[in-house]
Amino acid sequence: MTDRVVRPAARQRRRPTKQGVVLSEELIVETALRLIEEHGADALSVRRLGRALGADPSSLYRYFRHTDDLMLAIADELIGRTLRTWRPTGDWRADLRDLGMRMHAGALAHPRAAVLSSYRVTGRGYEIQAVETILGVLRGAGFPDAEAVRIYHAFVDQALSFGALDAAGAALPRAAREAETAVWRAKYGRLPADTHPHIAATARHLVADMRHSSYPVALDLLLSAAEVRLTEIRGRPEA
Template sequence: MTDRVVPATARQRRRPTKQGVVLSEELIVETAMRLIEEHGAEALSVRRLGRALGADPSSLYRYFRHTDDLMLAVADELIGRTLRSWRPTGDWRADLRDLGLRMHAGALAHPRAAVLSSHRVTGRDHEIQAVETIIGVLRDAGFPDAEAVRIYHAFVDQALAFAALDSASTALPRPAREAEAAVWRATYARLPADTHPHIAATARHLVADMPRSSYPMALDLLLSAAAARLAGIRDGTDT
């Protein structure tokens, strides 16, 4: 794609595509997400998208300037799907934990798209809503503005980092995933105590724990630290 786009008011396609559907930004993003999971980054080509939509590839320029513009829309849609499934309760710590876990689960549901988009800043509607919402949760909890931003930053970066890490693992072919998990049993669990005493002592725990994501634990640690900072702010011991 190139840097040309039709104004929003002129984007609506009046006639159905060859497959009988009317193009929209939502349909293109949904199709792009499906193709990314099937083919990876190569899916974001005008020709492949046009073929999947049954549309002239040039018609995609009515909605997106170039493939990176489409990639940002995909990233924003992943955020939107998380927000649409989340309901706050008023308990800031429980709400952020629930939101973080939903962000992580949403990434694993679309692992290839998450790997490609987790590091992007979209500036689009869903991302703006997420920033507003999370900072609002923190400010309502009593965090001063600067502290709310710092915790927001740590919370989001942690969630996105684990989303990319665990999505990359999920996107591996199954034999590769199984081979990596087996390393903990085949290699680490067999290391002798006289040369590797700490690994040998904890081997059964390594075998049980390491194949799983550590995100829930990391998230709990972050929220515990944030709660401790908030308590310090309230009693005047945190400077």
């Protein structure tokens, strides 16, 4: 796609595609997301999208200026899928943990798209809603504004980073994933104590633990540190 722009009012396609479907931004994003999971980044081409939609490729310019614009919409949709399943309870730590775990699960549900979009800033509706929501949770808990922003930053970057890391692993062929898991038992589990005493002492734990994501542990450590910080803030004498 290029930077060709169509006025928003003119974007809605009024005739069905060859497959009898009326195009919409939502349909294009959903189709692109499916194609990415099937074919990777190469799926984001006007020709392939048009073929999948049964539409003239040029009609996609009514909705997106170029493929990067579409990629931002896909990233925003992944955020939206997390927000639509999350309900706050009023317990700031439990709410952030639940949101973080849902973000991570969302990345694993769409691993190839997550790897492509985790580092993007969309400036779109769902992302704005997520920023507002998380800051609201932190400010409502009593964190001062500057502290709320720092914790928000760490929380989101941690969730996105682990999501991309674990999604990249999940996107590997099954044989490759199984081979990497086997290394912990076949290689690390057999290192002798006289040359690698710490690995030998913890080998059974490494074999058991390293096959799983460490995100839940990392998330709990972050939230524990934030809770300690909040206790310190509440304990400070007022000026």
